[in-house]
Amino acid sequence: MGKIEGEARHEILRRGEKHAHQSRLVVDFYRIRRQLAYPVPIRECSFPRFPTRLSTWYPWDCWLAWAMEERVLSLGWAATLSDAPRLRFSTEADLQGIAAWKYDDLEKTDGLAVSHLVRMLVTAKEHWAWLSFTTHAAIDKGLNHLISRFAAWLEAERDWWRRRESDPDHADFSNPLHNIHFIQTVGLCLAARNGKHSCSEWLESHMRRFALALLDQHASGVSEGVSYDGYVLDFMMDWITGAPAAMREAILIHPELQEILNQPAIIGAPGNLMQVAPLGDVEALEMPFHVSALAKWRRLQNSGRHDWQLSQFDPRFLRTDALATIIAGPAHRADSIAPVGNRTRAAIVLRSGDTLTDTAVAMSAHAAQMGHLHHDNGSIVIAAGGEWIINDPGYQQYMGTSEREFSVGPAAHNAPVINGIAQTKRAGRIIQEPAMVNGSWHAKHDLRGCYDLPLTKCTRSLWLTGNSLVVVADEISGSGIDEITYHWHGHSDAAWWVEDGIALVCLNNTQLWIRCMNCALDAAQVDRMRGSRGHLTLQVRIKGAPSQSVWWVFGRDEATLRTLTMNDDEVPGYSARHVSTE
Numbered sequence: 001m002g003k004i005e006g007e008a009r010h011e012i013l014r015r016g017e018k019h020a021h022q023s024r025l026v027v028d029f030y031r032i033r034r035q036l037a038y039p040v041p042i043r044e045c046s047f048p049r050f051p052t053r054l055s056t057w058y059p060w061d062c063w064l065a066w067a068m069e070e071r072v073l074s075l076g077w078a079a080t081l082s083d084a085p086r087l088r089f090s091t092e093a094d095l096q097g098i099a100a101w102k103y104d105d106l107e108k109t110d111g112l113a114v115s116h117l118v119r120m121l122v123t124a125k126e127h128w129a130w131l132s133f134t135t136h137a138a139i140d141k142g143l144n145h146l147i148s149r150f151a152a153w154l155e156a157e158r159d160w161w162r163r164r165e166s167d168p169d170h171a172d173f174s175n176p177l178h179n180i181h182f183i184q185t186v187g188l189c190l191a192a193r194n195g196k197h198s199c200s201e202w203l204e205s206h207m208r209r210f211a212l213a214l215l216d217q218h219a220s221g222v223s224e225g226v227s228y229d230g231y232v233l234d235f236m237m238d239w240i241t242g243a244p245a246a247m248r249e250a251i252l253i254h255p256e257l258q259e260i261l262n263q264p265a266i267i268g269a270p271g272n273l274m275q276v277a278p279l280g281d282v283e284a285l286e287m288p289f290h291v292s293a294l295a296k297w298r299r300l301q302n303s304g305r306h307d308w309q310l311s312q313f314d315p316r317f318l319r320t321d322a323l324a325t326i327i328a329g330p331a332h333r334a335d336s337i338a339p340v341g342n343r344t345r346a347a348i349v350l351r352s353g354d355t356l357t358d359t360a361v362a363m364s365a366h367a368a369q370m371g372h373l374h375h376d377n378g379s380i381v382i383a384a385g386g387e388w389i390i391n392d393p394g395y396q397q398y399m400g401t402s403e404r405e406f407s408v409g410p411a412a413h414n415a416p417v418i419n420g421i422a423q424t425k426r427a428g429r430i431i432q433e434p435a436m437v438n439g440s441w442h443a444k445h446d447l448r449g450c451y452d453l454p455l456t457k458c459t460r461s462l463w464l465t466g467n468s469l470v471v472v473a474d475e476i477s478g479s480g481i482d483e484i485t486y487h488w489h490g491h492s493d494a495a496w497w498v499e500d501g502i503a504l505v506c507l508n509n510t511q512l513w514i515r516c517m518n519c520a521l522d523a524a525q526v527d528r529m530r531g532s533r534g535h536l537t538l539q540v541r542i543k544g545a546p547s548q549s550v551w552w553v554f555g556r557d558e559a560t561l562r563t564l565t566m567n568d569d570e571v572p573g574y575s576a577r578h579v580s581t582e
Helices: 003-020 060-082 085-099 111-127 133-149 151-166 179-194 200-219 225-242 245-252 255-261 263-267 289-300 304-311 320-328 402-408 558-562
Strands: 024-029 034-039 272-276 347-351 359-364 380-384 387-391 429-437 440-446 455-465 469-478 483-490 495-499 502-507 510-516 537-543 550-555
Touching (some): 003 320, 060 085, 085 111, 085 133, 272 387, 289 304, 289 320, 483 550, 550 558
Antiparallel strands (some): 024 034, 429 440, 483 537, 502 510
């Protein structure tokens, strides 16, 4: 057994023992700042009546299902590895409780939760040979009940797709396909497949159609960001693994599949790929479904590139289904290689390399009208020392509080706020795709269409020189520009300092200096904004319309930053030639 497989086994056994000693399942509803302790086994989905100030609908049962799946899979796989009776008993009690769910209020039932429940039951039935006859019978009964309860939903699904295929240009079908719809369909397909239900044949064919449509949509630029693209792909892999060979072949060879699988390696912090860039809704540690998808894909199509990616993830932060898949093989290859790429469907990434000593800068670059992406085109985050030290909230709060304002309001991102107005549209346009220009990585983004303002120009140019220097130049012009405001958020655990007009962000052993070439910085500009989860923010107001570009420089070498001079005659021509050490 290799190192990765050994670490995965150790982590599953540790989790199983932890859950076996707990009579309560603690569920962290982190998007609404609540932790609840459910008694186990859980025999129904209850919607808590604790007071909240929700500003939008909240899927309580989804977060509950995530936690339940972790508990059940940890117990069940640990019992399989250790053959411990105590672990088996706890697993069977939980499974019998889950199988008894009635789904009485379908209006409040989230499709994501249903699919996680199905996945737990199907995994247990197909892989844990030690389950008792009683538990097997309970699982069969539960899956059959679920299919019958959702029969009307399935019929509506069939009708919707028939109409979509006969009239694809109709307005009813103009909205992008969404993760909840797809994942719920996967769950029902898995249930029907396992129970050999009469609707199984149609569902298998439908899943092939649905998966191809999603991949085609992604290829056209429609992304939900790394976490939610990964979430979709995780369940797609569950369907593919057991699908008839003729059904899955077209999915496996689809070129967009590799684009999604490579996202975490492109957008992860060098030396710490668990920390994917916090652009849009990410929750790097709470939602590592993209790693589960990668592990499941590796069982189907093993390659050195995927081995390298998996070797970069800390097993302590992976979901248990990913760990179990890693243990099941194939064996990890030693001749693994790092992937190459600097573009996802939602972001541009310039990086100097893939180790902790390297630097990466990611810039939001999407036009998709998807809810998990924010109005943040051009906003950047910078990774150094394995963490995104120039940060972004990376989520959206569901409660109508100052925290929601911090996570999605005008000051949530660091694209310029012009006359107090932040972006309201997703209409950015990449002018320069990532390319090496005069020895520096360079990209350029046209942001003018993102603002509801009479702008004649609004572009953001981005460079990465060497392994430590990031340069940003904003060219903004238009009538009536009175003020441009910047909000540079630091990592939530970072410390700040300002001296001689230059700011410092310090996290662990990493220092990143910040300089604005248009004005001196002051300590009074660094504060914790209302709703922040710990991030301190450098807020800088530049009065009047800028006569030249607004230049920002970030670097790990203070001396270089202090002696830097910029040439504004031709912004796209910036390169290392403009760094003066005299």
